[in-house]
Amino acid sequence: MPIHWCLESRLRILLFGSLGEQIGREIDADLPAEGCSVASLRMLLAERDPAFAPLARASARACVDQAIVREDYVIRPGQEVAFVPPLSGG
Amino acid sequence: MPIHWCLESRLRILLFGSLGEQIGREIDADLPAEGCSVASLRMLLAERDPAFAPLARASARACVDQAIVREDYVIRPGQEVAFVPPLSGG
Amino acid sequence: MAEVRLEPGPLEPDRALREFLDGANGEGAVVSFVGIARPASRDGVAVTGLYLDHYPGMTEASLATIAADSEARFGGTRAMVVHRYGQVNAGEAIVFVAAASKHRRSAFEAADYMMDRLKTEAAFWKREHRIDGAAWIEPTEQDRADTQRWSEACPE
Amino acid sequence: MAEVRLEPGPLEPDRALREFLDGANGEGAVVSFVGIARPASRDGVAVTGLYLDHYPGMTEASLATIAADSEARFGGTRAMVVHRYGQVNAGEAIVFVAAASKHRRSAFEAADYMMDRLKTEAAFWKREHRIDGAAWIEPTEQDRADTQRWSEACPE
Numbered sequence: 001m002p003i004h005w006c007l008e009s010r011l012r013i014l015l016f017g018s019l020g021e022q023i024g025r026e027i028d029a030d031l032p033a034e035g036c037s038v039a040s041l042r043m044l045l046a047e048r049d050p051a052f053a054p055l056a057r058a059s060a061r062a063c064v065d066q067a068i069v070r071e072d073y074v075i076r077p078g079q080e081v082a083f084v085p086p087l088s089g090g
Numbered sequence: 091m092p093i094h095w096c097l098e099s100r101l102r103i104l105l106f107g108s109l110g111e112q113i114g115r116e117i118d119a120d121l122p123a124e125g126c127s128v129a130s131l132r133m134l135l136a137e138r139d140p141a142f143a144p145l146a147r148a149s150a151r152a153c154v155d156q157a158i159v160r161e162d163y164v165i166r167p168g169q170e171v172a173f174v175p176p177l178s179g180g
Numbered sequence: 181m182a183e184v185r186l187e188p189g190p191l192e193p194d195r196a197l198r199e200f201l202d203g204a205n206g207e208g209a210v211v212s213f214v215g216i217a218r219p220a221s222r223d224g225v226a227v228t229g230l231y232l233d234h235y236p237g238m239t240e241a242s243l244a245t246i247a248a249d250s251e252a253r254f255g256g257t258r259a260m261v262v263h264r265y266g267q268v269n270a271g272e273a274i275v276f277v278a279a280a281s282k283h284r285r286s287a288f289e290a291a292d293y294m295m296d297r298l299k300t301e302a303a304f305w306k307r308e309h310r311i312d313g314a315a316w317i318e319p320t321e322q323d324r325a326d327t328q329r330w331s332e333a334c335p336e
Numbered sequence: 337m338a339e340v341r342l343e344p345g346p347l348e349p350d351r352a353l354r355e356f357l358d359g360a361n362g363e364g365a366v367v368s369f370v371g372i373a374r375p376a377s378r379d380g381v382a383v384t385g386l387y388l389d390h391y392p393g394m395t396e397a398s399l400a401t402i403a404a405d406s407e408a409r410f411g412g413t414r415a416m417v418v419h420r421y422g423q424v425n426a427g428e429a430i431v432f433v434a435a436a437s438k439h440r441r442s443a444f445e446a447a448d449y450m451m452d453r454l455k456t457e458a459a460f461w462k463r464e465h466r467i468d469g470a471a472w473i474e475p476t477e478q479d480r481a482d483t484q485r486w487s488e489a490c491p492e
Contacts, residue, residue, distance in 0.1 A: 006239065012244040012298065014235070016233050016234075016235050016305055017233050017305025017307075017316055018305065018307075018316040020233065021307075021316075045198065063235075063238065064302075066235070066237050066238040067238075068252045082235060082238075084235065084305070085304065085318075086304075086318045086319070087300065087302065087303055087304065087318075087319065088304055088305050088306035088316070088318055088319060089298060089300050089301065089302050089304065089306075089319045089323060090215070090261055090263055090274065090275045090298035090299060090302035090304055091483060104391070106389050106390075106391050106461055107389050107461025107463075107472055108461065108463075108472040109391065111463075111472075116411065149433045153394065156391070156394040156397065157394075158394050172391060172394075174391065174461070175460075175461055175472065175474075176472055176475070177456065177457065177459055177460065177461065177474075177475065178460055178461050178462035178472070178473045178475060179454060179455040179456050179457065179458050179462075179471075179475045179479060180371065180399075180419055180430065180431045180454035180455060180458035180460055193353060193354075193357060193366075194351065194353045194354035194357070195350065197349060197350045197353050197368070198349075198350035198435040201349060201350070201370065204372065206374065206375055206376075206427075207372065208371065208372050208374040209369070209370070209371060210349075210369070210370040210372065211367065211368070211369050211370075212353070212368045212370075213365065213366070213367050213368075213440065213443075213444075214357065214365070214367075214368075215364065215365060215420040216360065216363065216364050216366065216442070217364075218362065218364040218438075220362075224484070225371070229343075240410070269400075271360065271362075273357075282374075284369065284371070284451055285482070288368075288369075288444065288447075288451075290369070290446050291444075292444050295440055295444075297389055300354065301408075303376070322417075326441070
């Protein structure tokens with residue numbers, strides 16, 4: 001279905017701290033062209049690979065364009081997305 | 091009266107801060123062999139020279155052997171005596 | 181304007197202090213804080229060092245926000261934050277914070293304020309290398325309580 | 337054991353900090369304070385510098401007492417005081433104080449405590465060289481109130 005890849009957008013997701021160590025520093029996901037909420041992205045990822053389960057936990061906060069966002073935030077193609085564990089501070 | 095100088099002791103008095111500037115860094119006084127109180131020393135000095143009047147003021151604190159002492163402290167020959175203005179701090 | 185920097189290599193607090201003092205602007209008081217990687221964990225296990233993971237861009241922004249807030253909160257204060265990232269050995273400096281002000285009270289408060297906020301809000305993830313294994317660290321309840329101190333009415 | 341020193345010449349705060357850090361003993365927190373001769377008097381008149389008269393022996397003892405009291409009051413704290421005497425030009429450092437401790441709260445409090453006491457109890461007499469003449473200075477009411485802060489029950 002060539003239409004399929006045309007309506008989706010490749011999203012690069014950055015992971016830090018213990019998440020980066022457990023899962024990898026970066027993972028990719030397909031984002032629907034109309035975007036998707038943080039809550040949906042977590043579920044999509046957890047369903048795709050059991051190794052991504054830590055990303056579904058509330059302690060992993062989502063950042064979009066380097067700012068922490070809420071669960072109902074809708075991620076659009078082209079944005080920088082990251083999941084971060086609780087900050088340990090300086 | 092040769093007996094006189096024999097019963098007295100030469101006392102060197104150090105002056106600091108504004109007192110040192112106004113009067114001089116060091117003055118000498120004759121101390122009776124049996125010692126004398128800080129209060130008496132102030133009076134002796136003020137009577138001797140009008141320039142020593144600031145030493146009679148309460149704001150000029152007396153130090154003996156580098157510690158601030160009270161008015162009734164009896165200074166003995168051989169001790170280090172100083173008058174100091176209020177500390178300005180560091 | 182606050183000076184904020186991430187350092188990959190050794191952080192030399194004396195050089196940072198020299199640099200901060202060279203930027204003096206007639207202030208009478210400079211307070212600095214140096215945080216050093218401790219050779220033991222909170223529960224007393226020997227620690228050889230730690231790894232500070234950071235999020236390039238977001239981490240610098242978190243430091244800049246804290247420094248700027250400190251300058252705004254303690255009027256007339258100038259602030260500096262230098263922070264290590266990556267591998268830090270026990271005994272090495274992790275963070276240098278400095279505040280300059282006309283009077284000592286505001287310089288002390290500005291440095292104290294920055295450290296309290298850095299301890300909970302700086303975007304770092306810390307892995308402690310204990311002799312019995314590595315562990316990721318989170319802020320303590322005490323760190324959160326320290327930050328909370330500043331949430332009440334403005335001082336002075 | 338606290339390190340206390342009088343300096344006749346320029347005081348270089350960065351070198352003093354380096355020296356203090358070199359004496360590190362596993363502490364995680366070092367707070368330093370640098371006091372700088374201000375270019376203006378309290379009432380805004382330009383000042384070219386000041387002269388710090390001191391009483392050799394008594395002045396060192398006054399600094400040593402303050403540093404030792406700080407180490408005793410904030411347990412596990414290491415302290416250092418370096419103080420200028422004689423002629424100090426505006427913009428030059430007059431005093432460097434440092435406190436090292438396991439935790440940042442006690443390092444901040446120890447440095448703050450030493451400065452408050454130095455401002456009223458250090459045995460110096462300060463003559464300010466204003467462009468309109470020289471004047472001997474005494475501690476302000478604020479300095480006395482700051483020292484008074486520590487007279488209540490012991491902290492922590």
